[in-house]
Amino acid sequence: MLTAYLATEKFLPELLAELKNVKSVHGNLVLTDGPLQSSVWAQNIWLDCQISQFESISQAAKQLKDHGKLWCLYSFDHHRRAQLIQENLPRLKDRTLDFLGPLPSVPLGAWTLLEKNSLLYSSQTNSLFPLGEIHFNEDKVTPPSRAYLKLWELFTVYGVKPRAGERVVDFGSCPGGWTWVLQQMGCHVVSIDRADLAPQIAALPRIDFMKTNAFTVKPQDIGDIDWFFSDIICYPDKLLELVEMWQGSGLCKNFVCTIKFQGKTDFETLKKFQEIPGSRVQHLYHNKHEVTVWIRKSSL
Numbered sequence: 001m002l003t004a005y006l007a008t009e010k011f012l013p014e015l016l017a018e019l020k021n022v023k024s025v026h027g028n029l030v031l032t033d034g035p036l037q038s039s040v041w042a043q044n045i046w047l048d049c050q051i052s053q054f055e056s057i058s059q060a061a062k063q064l065k066d067h068g069k070l071w072c073l074y075s076f077d078h079h080r081r082a083q084l085i086q087e088n089l090p091r092l093k094d095r096t097l098d099f100l101g102p103l104p105s106v107p108l109g110a111w112t113l114l115e116k117n118s119l120l121y122s123s124q125t126n127s128l129f130p131l132g133e134i135h136f137n138e139d140k141v142t143p144p145s146r147a148y149l150k151l152w153e154l155f156t157v158y159g160v161k162p163r164a165g166e167r168v169v170d171f172g173s174c175p176g177g178w179t180w181v182l183q184q185m186g187c188h189v190v191s192i193d194r195a196d197l198a199p200q201i202a203a204l205p206r207i208d209f210m211k212t213n214a215f216t217v218k219p220q221d222i223g224d225i226d227w228f229f230s231d232i233i234c235y236p237d238k239l240l241e242l243v244e245m246w247q248g249s250g251l252c253k254n255f256v257c258t259i260k261f262q263g264k265t266d267f268e269t270l271k272k273f274q275e276i277p278g279s280r281v282q283h284l285y286h287n288k289h290e291v292t293v294w295i296r297k298s299s300l
């Protein structure tokens, strides 16, 4: 079975490092054969890919229409010709999301031109968003940083989210984008950073701010919490130690952390996070040179 994995511009080396059975690379699209692989770095996965030859633009469009309803183009070469084919396919409606709003229901196919007369296509991709690109109707007024989009994506697209009334801790919270999202969800937020929160966030109800070094806070100082959030800028192995300490305390049920890389990607520590039971590690669309890990307590 042929499967194609699309990396975002900067993370092709990371994607290539994790994939096996690579047949060929086309721009940022990596074609593999063999069984489907889980991937941290793929922004979009094209399942059961087909390759076909065609003579004319209309014939290429017909071949695609015969195999699916909605198609997204990934263009790495022959851009003009690819665009002409795409113009002969049904137009995609805008899929910009509202925070916690409904997800689109119609799946998307994806295709590219491998050569002038050769199509690679999949009528079934793993994302409801064109080439895995997720855009929100953003709030450009209230949140003090754009980091909030990472939580919006996780909560809306992956459905991993706390409930109103739950008690959460937000490490590395300044200037307050995540604390704002969690407070808006109805959570009680223990917000911790060495720097201050933006004043409009600090003034909100249900937020207890602690100005301190996250690594000196002991779980017993905070007590029972439902969710541990961390967007701290630190080395991955330090974050792993912090998570392990909190897991060991038994005082926290769920974890959501950004693992940030400085310079080279630390694959070794990333693997250790993947080995934690119940964990999932994913490069979200809104992640930069970092990935998001979430660990759910299995009984939930």
Ligand SMILES: C[S@@+](CC[C@H](N)C(=O)[O-])C[C@H]1O[C@@H](n2cnc3c(N)ncnc32)[C@H](O)[C@@H]1O
Binding pocket: 144, 145, 146, 147, 148, 171, 172, 173, 174, 175, 176, 177, 178, 179, 192, 193, 194, 195, 212, 213, 214, 215, 231, 232, 233, 234
């Ligand atoms: C990327 S910012 C967090 C952005 C935040 N999540 C938001 O939505 O606005 C990283 C934060 O980690 C904090 N930080 C780094 N090391 C820390 C430490 N040892 N203890 C507490 N905070 C730390 C920095 O002060 C910085 O505010």
